[in-house]
Amino acid sequence: MAKFLMLLLAVSGLSLGHTDGEENNGFLFKERAKRQIEKTLTVATILEQPFAMLGDSGALEGYCVDLLSELAESLHFNYTLEIVKDGRYGSKDQNGVWNGLIGEIIRKEADLAVAPLTITAVRENTVSFTKPFIQTGIGILMKRDGAADSSYLFAFLKPFSKELWIGILISYVITTICLFLVGRLSPWEWNDPSSEQNQYTFLNSLWFGVGALTLQGVEPQPKSLSARIIAVIWWVFSITLLATYSASFASYLNSNKEQTPNIQTFADLLKQSKYEFGTMNNGSTFNFFKNSKNPTFQMIYEYMDKRKDRVLVNTFAEGLRRVRESNYALLAESISQDFVVAKHCDLVRAPEVVAGRGYGIAASLDSPLIRPLTVAILEQFESGNLEYLRQKWWDKTCSTQGPVGWVPVQAGTLGGIFIILGIGLALGLIVSFIELVCKAKINAYQQKKPCCSAFTEEIGQRFGRTENQECVEKVQP
Numbered sequence: 149m150a151k152f153l154m155l156l157l158a159v160s161g162l163s164l165g166h167t168d169g170e171e172n173n174g175f176l177f178k179e180r181a182k183r184q185i186e187k188t189l190t191v192a193t194i195l196e197q198p199f200a201m202l203g204d205s206g207a208l209e210g211y212c213v214d215l216l217s218e219l220a221e222s223l224h225f226n227y228t229l230e231i232v233k234d235g236r237y238g239s240k241d242q243n244g245v246w247n248g249l250i251g252e253i254i255r256k257e258a259d260l261a262v263a264p265l266t267i268t269a270v271r272e273n274t275v276s277f278t279k280p281f282i283q284t285g286i287g288i289l290m291k292r293d294g295a296a297d298s299s300y301l302f303a304f305l306k307p308f309s310k311e312l313w314i315g316i317l318i319s320y321v322i323t324t325i326c327l328f329l330v331g332r333l334s335p336w337e338w339n340d341p342s343s344e345q346n347q348y349t350f351l352n353s354l355w356f357g358v359g360a361l362t363l364q365g366v367e368p369q370p371k372s373l374s375a376r377i378i379a380v381i382w383w384v385f386s387i388t389l390l391a392t393y394s395a396s397f398a399s400y401l402n403s404n405k406e407q408t409p410n411i412q413t414f415a416d417l418l419k420q421s422k423y424e425f426g427t428m429n430n431g432s433t434f435n436f437f438k439n440s441k442n443p444t445f446q447m448i449y450e451y452m453d454k455r456k457d458r459v460l461v462n463t464f465a466e467g468l469r470r471v472r473e474s475n476y477a478l479l480a481e482s483i484s485q486d487f488v489v490a491k492h493c494d495l496v497r498a499p500e501v502v503a504g505r506g507y508g509i510a511a512s513l514d515s516p517l518i519r520p521l522t523v524a525i526l527e528q529f530e531s532g533n534l535e536y537l538r539q540k541w542w543d544k545t546c547s548t549q550g551p552v553g554w555v556p557v558q559a560g561t562l563g564g565i566f567i568i569l570g571i572g573l574a575l576g577l578i579v580s581f582i583e584l585v586c587k588a589k590i591n592a593y594q595q596k597k598p599c600c601s602a603f604t605e606e607i608g609q610r611f612g613r614t615e616n617q618e619c620v621e622k623v624q625p
Contacts, residue, residue, distance in 0.1 A: 157414060160579060165542045166399070175472065185297045187516075188225075188226040188227060188228060189225060189226070189227040189228075189259040189260055189322060190230065190257070190258045190260075191216060191227045191229050191230070191258060191259065191260045191261070191262050191336070192211075192230055192231070192232050192249055192252050192253070192257070192260070192261045192262075192263070193208070193212055193229060193230070193231060193232065193247075193259035193261070193262055193263045193549065194231065194232050194235065194236075194237065194249060194264075195231060195235070195346070195385045196264055196322050196447065196464060196484065196486050197210070197465075197484070197540040198210050198211050198542065199211045199212040199213075199264045200212050200213055200231075201265060210230075210541060211282075211538070211540075212262045212263055212264070213229070214537050214539060214540075214541075215262065215420035215528070215534075216229065216262045218524075218528055218533060219521060219525070219528075221386050222524045222527065222528075223520055223521070229262075229267060229394050230249055230262075232249050232252060232256070232261075233576055234247055234248055234251075235248075235462075235463065235532065236248030236249070237249055237250070237263070237264075237265055237266070237432070238250025238265070238271065238432060238461075239252060239430040239435075240270075247262040249263055249265055249510065250265075250271055250274060250275055250510065251544045253275050253328070253446075253510050253511060253512055254274060254275065254512070255328060256512065257264070258513075259511065259515070259517065259593060260509055260510065260511050260517065260521075261275075261509065261510040261511075262282075262509050263507075264282075264483070264484065264507045265277075265451065265504050265507055265508065265509075265510055266481070266506075266507060267505065267506050267507070267508045268430040268435070268505075270435070271510070273431075274288070275509035275510045275511065275512060275513060275601035276510065276511050276512065276513050276515055276518045276524055277509065277510055277518070278508045278509040278518055278521045278522040279324075279506075279508065279522045280505075280506025280507055280508050281506075281509070281525050281529075281534060282479045282483060282506065282507045282538070283483075283504065283505070283506050284482050284483035284484075284504075284505055284506065285481070285482045285483070285501035285502060285504045286433050286436065286479060286480070286481065286501065286502050286504055286624070287479075287483065287497050287498060287500070288425070288477050288478075288479060288497065288498035288500070289467075289468070289471055289477065289478040289479075289480060289485040289488070289495060289497055290411060290473060290477045290478075290494075290495070290496055290497075291475070291493055291494055291495060291496075292477075292496050300494055303400075304397070306400050307392075307393050307397040307399075307400055307506065307557060307558055308393065308398075308557050309556045309557065309559060309609055311555075311558065311559040312557060312558060312559040312562065315559050315566060316389065319566065319569055320357050320361070321387070322573065323357055323378065323382050323385075323573060324350070324353040324354050324356070324357045325350075325353070325534045326378055326576060326577060327356065327357070327378050327379070327382075327576075328349070328350050328512060328572045329580070330372070330374045330576050330580040331352075331353065331372075331375060331505045331575065333374070333577075333581060333584045334372035334373075334374050334375060334424060334583045334584065334585070335372075335424040335581040335583055335584060335587040336371050336372035336373070336579040336583065336587075337370070337371060337375060352525065355584055356379070358383065360362075360379070360382050360383050361386045361389075361390075363374055363390065364388070365481065368621070369470060372578045372582070372583060373490055373579055374577070374578075374579035375576065375580070376581060377572060377575055377576040377579060378425060378572060379549035381568065381569055381571075381572025382572075384565075384568070385565055385566075385569045387570070388562070388565045389562070389565075390520060392561075392562065393557075396556065396557045397413065400556075403474070405465055406546050411423070411477070411498050412498055412499055413498065413499075413500040414444055414445070414448060414500060414502065415421070416445050417446065417448065417452070417477065418444065418447055418497075422475055423475050423477045424455070424458070424459050424475065424476050425448075425452070425459065425476065425477035425478070425479060425538055426452050426455070426456075426458075426467070426473075426475070426476070426477075426478070426479065427458030427460065427461070427463055427467070427478065427479040427480060428462065428463065428464065428467065428480065429460040429461065429513065432505075433479055433480055434452070434460070435480070435540070437449035437479075438453075445502075447477075450621045453522065454572035459476075461491070463477070464478075464480055464481075464487065465625060467480060468488055471495065472492070472494065472495070482497065482501045483507075483548075485497045487541070487542055488563075490542055490543070495587060499606060508520055509525075578604060596623065
């Protein structure tokens with residue numbers, strides 16, 4: 149009977165495992181993790197923005213600090229967080245002894261290293277890593293160039309595109325022609341066409357257009373409704389142009405203060421002489437160029453190795469200071485570069501990123517912590533929490549991306565004001581024609597002649613007069 153009961157319990161256990169296997173496995177895994185992480189862990193990190201930084205209260209904060217807190221809550225373990233003593237990530241010295249975070253893990257001074265620690269083959273042979281909690285690569289960090297076109301003789305033409313300048317010139321000529329025609333057609337611009345010269349000669353019309361563009365009033369002023377319509381529309385057009393030009397020119401001047409360096413790839417570094425470039429001494433980036441078989445990367449390594457006393461830095465912070473204070477390009481992890489670019493508007497990262505890699509949590513080779521931590525990191529990734537932490541600590545505080553990418557104002561941008569000008573010119577011409585027709589009707593009524601004849605006579609007086617006709621009129625008593 150006892151054997152039968154034991155068999156029944158075993159079958160019942162197998163049945164439960166079959167129906168809820170996945171949940172039970174997860175539960176058992178977490179229970180096993182709890183048993184494996186019973187003691188308070190010693191966790192080492194390194195001061196590196198934004199992964200681990202000293203806050204205003206003196207406590208550590210940053211991406212890795214938050215990540216460690218999430219993992220501890222998920223796996224139910226306690227920890228003490230300490231800063232690595234020598235301030236290094238970890239590399240071998242000439243005697244084959246590891247320093248930095250890797251050295252502390254090997255010497256059992258720390259149970260875990262939670263930091264922007266790059267997973268490499270050499271390190272993987274010495275310690276164990278979890279799956280990457282963040283992806284990165286090697287990029288080029290530089291300072292934005294100074295004004296590149298400050299000595300350009302005709303820089304004042306830059307705010308507008310060539311098409312827009314041509315459009316403005318054509319608009320000016322057409323407007324002055326329309327103003328001249330309106331001055332001829334409108335009876336209110338003449339007292340007596342047969343004896344008085346019209347005040348709006350072509351030269352006067354040209355001068356009036358220039359005066360509006362410079363916001364200066366000029367004589368003579370229009371008297372007729374039609375001429376005033378054209379004058380008002382031209383003034384609106386001119387004021388809009390001047391306001392747009394002022395804004396665009398100010399933007400152009402500011403853009404020249406911060407130009408993107410003409411370095412887009414690692415090959416460009418070797419083609420220029422303005423910037424010195426280097427990386428952190430004996431770091432994973434330096435070793436990448438050292439071991440690479442790519443000719444370009446080999447030349448970069450040879451350049452840095454020959455000048456290692458001058459171009460290699462001990463920390464990322466030291467490299468950042470050199471970038472901001474001199475013509476120096478820092479080759480480092482792109483994820484760290486993105487952070488400082490987001491905080492400092494005077495910095496820029498070149499588009500090319502090479503040597504894709506990841507940051508992982510390190511522990512000793514025989515550590516039972518790696519698997520539960522890896523699963524917990526994957527859970528954090530799948531829940532979106534890792535992306536949230538990245539957005540939190542890589543938040544842009546630089547108010548602008550800078551005026552890089554500035555382009556002159558295009559004709560299409562101001563297309564509306566050109567349309568309004570065209571409508572105003574057409575309206576002015578129509579009104580002047582109506583004014584002339586009304587004048588012809590009045591003359592036809594007073595002189596008892598057909599309207600067409602009176603209209604033809606008015607047109608002839610304004611456009612058909614010759615010098616001989618003027619002389620004949622002067623001779624007649």
